[in-house]
Amino acid sequence: MTNARRQPIQQRAQETVEALLEATAQLLVEDGYARLSTNRIARRAGVSVGSLYQYFADKDALVEALTRRVAERSAERIAQGLLGGVEQPLGELARSLIRGLVEAKRDEPELARAMAIEVPRQGRLDVEREVLGRLCGILSVVLRQRSDVRPVNAEMAAFMLVHGVFAVVRDAAAERPELLLGDELADELAELTLRYLS
Amino acid sequence: MTNARRQPIQQRAQETVEALLEATAQLLVEDGYARLSTNRIARRAGVSVGSLYQYFADKDALVEALTRRVAERSAERIAQGLLGGVEQPLGELARSLIRGLVEAKRDEPELARAMAIEVPRQGRLDVEREVLGRLCGILSVVLRQRSDVRPVNAEMAAFMLVHGVFAVVRDAAAERPELLLGDELADELAELTLRYLS
């Protein structure tokens, strides 16, 4: 792992970590990834650089942790929904999943935008890859099991749908936030999915 | 514009610019965006930093120029195909467009990967946004004009299809290059498009 660092155990340490993540998010939104620096993050968090390095190996570890937190929240919801919704008709399932995804971005639109635009997807640190990979795995199993899905190459179909839908929502958050305000985009993506699979 | 810089007019100057772009591409592939620096680029290009700054305002101007070149090449092909293929049935049209896109990535897989993973989409410098925006415009007109397309919100549909397809191909280039080797992915994406629109 990237973490050979101390784990925060006392409460004030957890607060420090929290402040650092929050500061990272703020600076990312305000100044962009290029201007991020450990010194700046520490100052903004009201904490010393030394403390920062107790919990994070470097700048990217911070960004990674932030990314993970954001991505994990969406993925969690979606994975639950996918596994739980075996009984629902396909259309309902797709619709509720994608709405969930859109809502997640709507919670913190500026952060979503900054993450999408500023942060490079930097090789192995990329959490997104891991999260999307997991979702692809789950979805391809679901596709194989449901009887209301026409026969497809499940693995490839899952890759296309997961990556496609995620990207559309991400790009919308980045470039056309107004598209996320209603449910229209989500419903249309669900329609796309449904038409492709049945 | 970003360019308050000298334009290369003599041939040797054009060669210098060419060498700089090529060096940028190489370093991007080898070391990633984070390790790019003007000094390094100049050294690799066999040129002095001074020369670099005659033609490019900063590091990102170089990356932008490179991005533009790569993106423009794909977009050109696609826009041509879209406008030219008015006569073709929808299925053929989609298939040939997407195959073209996949082939473009296949030409320089390593560069495509590096661009997708390493380069942040940095605000206004982002050429991709501009290029995709243009394509969305063209496609939404096409959607409105063709009689074999069911009624849809053309603008939103164009956004979804363009961004979705691009992202799937980009992510495939980044994470699953083997998916690009055959035509299967392209054909499946065309199938997706066709089923959505008819």
Add this chain to the structure above:
DNA sequence: GTACTATATGAGCACCCGCTCGGATCGTGG
């Protein structure tokens, strides 16, 4: 040839970066 412009050079300045380390301070278990 001459005069002028386009092009190329690279040492080096000012700056900021990531990161460490020795020492102060806090919190907890006994």
Add this chain to the structure above:
DNA sequence: CCACGATCCGAGCGGGTGCTCATATAGTAC
């Protein structure tokens, strides 16, 4: 209340970065 680990501090080091500018060379126009 004490002792010790957990936590925090921040000046400062070594080093790379972006970029400039004085200088030199190549091309062009006459």
